[in-house]
Amino acid sequence: MSSRLPARPGRTHDNTAARHDHILAHLRAADLGALADLGFRGLDNDILDPVIVTGYIATRTHKLTRGEKEANRVLAVGRAPVEHGFAHLKNWRILTKLRTDPARATRLLRALLVLTNLEINR
Known part of the structure; x- marks a missing residue:
């Protein structure tokens, strides 16, 4: 049985995903947060207590x-x-x-x- 992390959206590789999860765990443990650009959307899936705060993006169907x-x-x-x-x-x-x-x-x-x-x- 593999201990791989679930697939991330986009082109993020396993090592990068593991590093991101490691960073998220450290931020949560230290009770810290980070402000990020739209490139980090989807990195932090905890909607109720996000550690990484990103902006909103407009699409053709969503203004x-x-x-x-x-x-x-x-x-x-x-x-x-x-x-x-x-x-x-x-x-x-x-x-x-x-x-x-x-x-x-x-x-x-x-x-x-x-x-x-x-x-x-x-």
């Missing part, structure tokens, strides 16, 4: 309601500072040459984000 549009706007406002921080890190090309253990990388990224925020606010 967004005023509330759904407002929810998307609020989500975008919350995600913007983080996206800008990663954009700065990419522009500096810091992450391409990072060859260190994850604990040091986390401290380095935190320090870089602090410096970025100081520079932006200056």
Whole structure:
């Protein structure tokens, strides 16, 4: 009998699905959440207590309601500072040459984000 995870929608492979389930479990255990873009839709199937919050998508047959549009706007406002921080890190090309253990990388990224925020606010 195989211990494989149920198939995910789209092109997500088994290893990626296992990694996502692992991340979801850690977020739930730490009582944390994440704001994500529409690419993460369907990753968190717990409707009553979602850990990953994504926006709403309009289709030809389903137009967004005023509330759904407002929810998307609020989500975008919350995600913007983080996206800008990663954009700065990419522009500096810091992450391409990072060859260190994850604990040091986390401290380095935190320090870089602090410096970025100081520079932006200056």
